[in-house]
Amino acid sequence: MATVKRGWMIGLLAAIVAVSGIAGLASDETLWTSYVTTDSQLPADVQEMVLEALMGPEGEYAAYATYAAIIETYGEANPFTNIMASEARHIEALTSILDDYGVPYPEENPYLGLIEVPESLAAAAQAGVDAEIANVDLYEGQLEAVADYPDIYNVFVNLQSASLNQHLPAFERAVARYS
Numbered sequence: 001m002a003t004v005k006r007g008w009m010i011g012l013l014a015a016i017v018a019v020s021g022i023a024g025l026a027s028d029e030t031l032w033t034s035y036v037t038t039d040s041q042l043p044a045d046v047q048e049m050v051l052e053a054l055m056g057p058e059g060e061y062a063a064y065a066t067y068a069a070i071i072e073t074y075g076e077a078n079p080f081t082n083i084m085a086s087e088a089r090h091i092e093a094l095t096s097i098l099d100d101y102g103v104p105y106p107e108e109n110p111y112l113g114l115i116e117v118p119e120s121l122a123a124a125a126q127a128g129v130d131a132e133i134a135n136v137d138l139y140e141g142q143l144e145a146v147a148d149y150p151d152i153y154n155v156f157v158n159l160q161s162a163s164l165n166q167h168l169p170a171f172e173r174a175v176a177r178y179s
Contacts, residue, residue, distance in 0.1 A: 031055055035104050042101045042149070049142045050097055050152060053159070054105060058134040060090040060159075065111035066131065070124045073117045079170035080124070086162060093155050100151070122178035128171035135163040 032051035036044050053059050067084035071077070091109075098105050118124040139160035146152040 031110065037103060040102045042103065046146055046149060046152065047103050049146060050094060050103065051105060053138065053142070053156065054091065054094040054098070055110065056138065058131065058138045060087055060094060061109045062111045063087045063131060063135065064091060065109055066115050066127070068112065069115035069117050074121055074124070077121060079174050083128070083167050083170065086167065090159050090162070093159065097152055097155060120178065122175060125171050125174035125178050129168065129175060132163045132168040132171060136160055136168070
């Protein structure tokens, strides 16, 4: 069942990534798997999960770059401004874990400057809804696998909660406001 759910989620995420204009970068899974190291205390599969949360198409780097591109195009509009600041904190939480376990990662966000901005704030807000749902699903699919690592588990739970309980409702309100 988990394999079927993950396969369905990957298909959904690929569709979202294609719409958001970062398909060329994010569809190459080696973007994050190439950073897995044998010099870490974490098993390779757990490293991949943390790196995917940071660098994957539904991860924190992509979200930050998306909201930065929207703000650059449309100006400082909420909820994009507030959520972009939150995504920066999410990036810090994940990179702190990677630092603690000696896992390398790109310090520069590889998505910056590559995002195709939606045609309107309403479309951007709907893309935010879709991205936050995908982000919640990403963490849901990884929680069981990281349960033996309380520090990682707690960060994943907190990031998932922020997406579900704060970001998603804010974007849903923005869809109504900008439509």
